[in-house]
Amino acid sequence: QVQLVESGGGLVQAGGSLRLSCVVSGFSFSRYAMAWFRQAPGKEREFVAAISWSGGTTYYADSVKGRFTISRDNAKNTVYLQMNSLKPEDTAVYYCAATSSIARIRASDMGYWGKGTLVTVSS
Numbered sequence: 001q002v003q004l005v006e007s008g009g010g011l012v013q014a015g016g017s018l019r020l021s022c023v024v025s026g027f028s029f030s031r032y033a034m035a036w037f038r039q040a041p042g043k044e045r046e047f048v049a050a051i052s053w054s055g056g057t058t059y060y061a062d063s064v065k066g067r068f069t070i071s072r073d074n075a076k077n078t079v080y081l082q083m084n085s086l087k088p089e090d091t092a093v094y095y096c097a098a099t100s101s102i103a104r105i106r107a108s109d110m111g112y113w114g115k116g117t118l119v120t121v122s123s
Helices: none
Strands: 003-007 010-013 018-025 033-039 046-051 058-060 068-073 078-083 092-099 117-122
Touching: 003 092, 018 033, 018 092, 018 117, 033 068, 033 078, 046 068, 046 078, 058 068, 078 092
Parallel strands: 010 117
Antiparallel strands: 003 018, 018 078, 033 046, 033 092, 046 058, 068 078, 092 117
8 A cells, every 4th residue: 555644744933944754655665756745725736846766866946946955765765855944935735746757747747645744834
């Protein structure tokens, strides 16, 4: 059974930091590129960051570049999203997802999704 379980969300003040984790089971984690997406209330789901299976290639949305860092630990089947200098506009449900290729990182390319974790940034 495929599972992607996010954790680490919560309420934080603007300027603060959070670290999200996503633990994966049920498929060969080390063979998949991983991504984070987010969805704010009333908005479409948007891409945040992605990382290749080896961790050697990363991509970020312009809105988070320089503030967020995606990483992975293949020994622990876990992908992380370190979020610094958080802004109220970062408030959203954050989802991790898996894709077969780092070249395919649209939401429609994702093969597996987690259920999300809520991040709320207060001003």
